[in-house]
Amino acid sequence: MKTTFFKVVALLACLCMVIGVFAGCSNADNGDKNDGAAAGNEIVIGLSGPLTGDAAVYGTAVKNSAQMAVDEINAKSESGITLKLVALDDEHDASKVKGNYASLMSQGMQVSLGCVTTKPGLAFASLSKNDNVFFLTPSASGDDIVKYDNAYQMCFADANQGSVAASYVNSLNLSKIGVFYKSDDEYSKGIYNNFKKVINSDIEIVETSFLGDDKEFTQQISMLKDCSFIFMPIYYTPASIFMMQAKGNIADDAIYYGCDGFDGIASMGEDFDISAIPQEVSMLSHFNSSATEGNAKTFIDKYTEKFGKDTLNQFGASAYDCVYAIYNAINAAIKAGKTVNSSTSASDLCEILKEQFNGDFALTGGVTGENIKWNKEGASRPGFVDKEASAVIIKKAS
Numbered sequence: 588m589k590t591t592f593f594k595v596v597a598l599l600a601c602l603c604m605v606i607g608v609f610a611g612c613s614n615a616d617n618g619d620k621n622d623g624a625a626a627g628n629e630i631v632i633g634l635s636g637p638l639t640g641d642a643a644v645y646g647t648a649v650k651n652s653a654q655m656a657v658d659e660i661n662a663k664s665e666s667g668i669t670l671k672l673v674a675l676d677d678e679h680d681a682s683k684v685k686g687n688y689a690s691l692m693s694q695g696m697q698v699s700l701g702c703v704t705t706k707p708g709l710a711f712a713s714l715s716k717n718d719n720v721f722f723l724t725p726s727a728s729g730d731d732i733v734k735y736d737n738a739y740q741m742c743f744a745d746a747n748q749g750s751v752a753a754s755y756v757n758s759l760n761l762s763k764i765g766v767f768y769k770s771d772d773e774y775s776k777g778i779y780n781n782f783k784k785v786i787n788s789d790i791e792i793v794e795t796s797f798l799g800d801d802k803e804f805t806q807q808i809s810m811l812k813d814c815s816f817i818f819m820p821i822y823y824t825p826a827s828i829f830m831m832q833a834k835g836n837i838a839d840d841a842i843y844y845g846c847d848g849f850d851g852i853a854s855m856g857e858d859f860d861i862s863a864i865p866q867e868v869s870m871l872s873h874f875n876s877s878a879t880e881g882n883a884k885t886f887i888d889k890y891t892e893k894f895g896k897d898t899l900n901q902f903g904a905s906a907y908d909c910v911y912a913i914y915n916a917i918n919a920a921i922k923a924g925k926t927v928n929s930s931t932s933a934s935d936l937c938e939i940l941k942e943q944f945n946g947d948f949a950l951t952g953g954v955t956g957e958n959i960k961w962n963k964e965g966a967s968r969p970g971f972v973d974k975e976a977s978a979v980i981i982k983k984a985s
Contacts, residue, residue, distance in 0.1 A: 628928035629669045630917065630936075632657070632910065633696035633720075635687040635711060636703030638676035641824050644851040646703045648903030649725055650674045651894045652886075653700060656910035666918055668927065670910065677707050684710040696720065697933045698940065700909050701738070703902065705729035705745075705774040712738050721937035723913060723944075725905035728847065729773050733970025737937050739944055739961055740972050741905045741912070743873065745774065748846045749781025751976050752818065752871050756786060756844075763791040765814030767807055767829060769821050770796040778820035778846055797825065808833045819845045823852035827859040830866070839865035840984055846871045850900035853981050867984040873955040874901035875979050886954040901955065908953040915950060916943040945969050 634653065636646030650672075657670045673694050675687040684707045691699070699715065701724035702708035708727030715722055716735040723739045724732060730746050732738055743751070756764060766782075769775035786792070793814055795807035808829070811817055815838060819826050826845060845852075849870040853861045861868065876899055878884045886907060890899055917927050920939045927939060950959040956974030 628667055629671050630927070630929065630931075631671050631673060631695040631697050632913065633691035633694070633699040634672065634674040634703075635677045635684055635691070635701070635707060636674065637679040638674070640678040640680075642679040642704055642822065644823075644854070644898050644900065645726060645902045646676070646679075648851075648898040648900050649700065649703050649906040651898060652890065652903035652905075652907040653725075653910050655889065655893060656907045656914075660910070660914050666921070668914070668917060668921075670914065672910075677702065679704050679707060681707045681710045683707070685714065688714045692718065692720075692933075697931060697936050698722070698913055700725060700906060701732070702727050705732065705777075706772075708732050709773070719934035719937045721933070721940045723909045725909045726847065726902040729777055736941065736969070739970040741909045741955065741959070742847060742902075742972065743871075743976060744971050745777030746781045747971065747976075748871055749778040749783075749820070750785045752778070752820070752844070752846060753782045753785035755871070755978055756790070756816070756818065759816065761790060761816055763793065763814060765793045765795070765811035765817040767795050767797075767804075767811065767817060767819045767821065769798070769825065771798050772821070774822075774848065775820050779818075782818065782820065801825075802828050804829050804832050808836050812836050812838075814841065816842045816844065819843055820848065821845065822848040823850070823855065827852055827855060827861075830864045830868070831859070834863075834865070837866065842867045842869060842984075844869050844871075844978075847901055849981065850876075850902060851898070854897045854899065856897065861982050862985075864982065865985040867980060868982040869978055869980045871976055872901050872979040873974060873976050874904040875977075876900060876904075877979075882952055882954050882957075904954045908950060908955050908959065911953070912950040912959070913940070916940050916948055919943055919948055 636649050637643050638646045654672050657672050661669045673691055675690060677683040677687055699720055699722035701722035702711045703726050705727045708724055709729060712732055712735055716737055719737055721737050723741055726742045728742045728745050730744050733740055768779045793811055795810050843866055875883055886904055920943055921927055925939050944961045953959050960973045961969055
């Protein structure tokens, strides 16, 4: 039995004037009119993410970008639907998610961006299922994040990241590669396990790993010293430590290749100077932070003008798309005859959004994809996103 959270609305003034809604699947304004929403209705979006600690660059990017989208939407909305973002710090610590979740619910959360990272995201997914809260996470990539039908991802799931990364490596005609992963981390293990399923069997893999907060990688570097390509499905902090310790031991013309956990490695400030690393550093991504044209460039310009470059990464770009996807899906549902307003319960809104995301709805003209969908034919779970990915060079070899 589902527990439904109802937002109590006090002091409703007479009758609200019903006005037109912004509908469709792009970030452009639309002047269509209908009677699905009342003027001034605010939808509360909840978020739990690392705003402090080692992963703070991700959480800060998500919060900043989501708020930027909220501000844009509220400034131009003609539908009467406005948004409010409530973001809480979980420090990339799953034990803090339960308290954050309860606080978000008490503050009226009707829909959510879930969590920023995978382990906390798994805790959030379990809690949100009980209340039937729809969430679209920008960056919690674990496969089991979307095991429940109220959960969706804007990022690639670990299964997709691992398989796409392996397909890319297969195309390079390498006879041997190195792997450096974190064996006690759901994110790292998930990507690597799926990487192994797709990598060509005739490619020799030199596998190394580490645990917990290890920061001494001499042994792993020694094992990988003859590898010209090293796959690193880990976050940027241990990756940067490895790269610094590997200088002079790993060949200068080697390639370090990661997934979305590498995002932010070029902007760590005093903690890490990527220009001092002789090797190429690249990553699998759905967003190019160096884009010079298109929607990505527009987002980059707006973000850097408002927040600077230190926290510019694909996690933020993905969060920006999440907010627009939720907003556009709400308006598409209203256009189809559904009623959505500040009194709509989280559970009722979840059912409305699921109908959209599992149907023909798509976010067109997004920052992380031109035509983003969640109903890919043959997909094992509707929560997995369907969009293009590419290899992005963060730093060329010196």
